[in-house]
Amino acid sequence: MNHQPLAAPLARNRQGIDRRGFVQAIAAAVGCATIAAQAKTLANVSRRVRIVLRSSWQTVNIGDIAHTPGVLALLEKHMPDVEVRLWPSSVGDGVEEMLKRRFPKVAIIRGKDEIATAMDECDFLLHGSGPSLVAAKDVARWRDETGKPYGVFGITVAAIDDQVRSLLSDARFVYFRDSVSLQLAKSSGVTCPVMAMGPDGAFAVDLR
Structure with a gap:
C-alpha cells in the first residue's frame, strides 16, 4: 500500500504556515521546557526518563493525524534522551x-498487557493535542492507579465538568491552544499551577 498521500498533504499544510518557525519555537519553549522540568523532579533513576504519550485520536483528517508526529518531533528535538x-x-x-518510518524508536503500545506495562514502567503521561481532554478516562486511570505526574499539551475545552476540572487541576501543567479555553479553565475553578497558551502540536510536523 502506498502511504505517500497521507504524508504529502501533511508536508504541504506545514509549508503553508507562514509563522511556522514562531509557532514551533513557542511550542518548544512552553511545552518541552516544562516537560523537562517536570522530568527532573521525578524520583532519581539511573535509566532514561520514560514518557507515555496519549494521542492519535483518529485518522479522519490531516489535523487529527498531525497531532502525534508534531508532538513526537518536539520531544525528539528538545528531549532526545527521553524514551x-x-x-x-x-x-x-x-x-x-508513517509514524514508524519517521520515529522508529517510539514503541506503539496497544492491548491491556502493554498498556499496563507502560503504566508501571513510565514516569510521566503526556496528553497530546486535541479538541478536548479526549482521553480523560485514561488520564484519570493514570492518576488514580499510579499516582505519577502528568501534563496536557495544546487542547481546546468547550465545557468543564467536575471530572475534567479535577483532572486539569491535578496536572503539573496544562497548555491550551486558544485563549477562550484558557479563560474558561480559569473561570471554572481549575487550579493547575501552570496554565498558559500553547499551540497545537500539529504545527511542529516535519514529515516530508
Missing part, C-alpha cells in the same frame, strides 16, 4: 507505518 511510548486510539489507514 517515548505512544498510546494511541487509532493509527490505521497507513498512519502507523
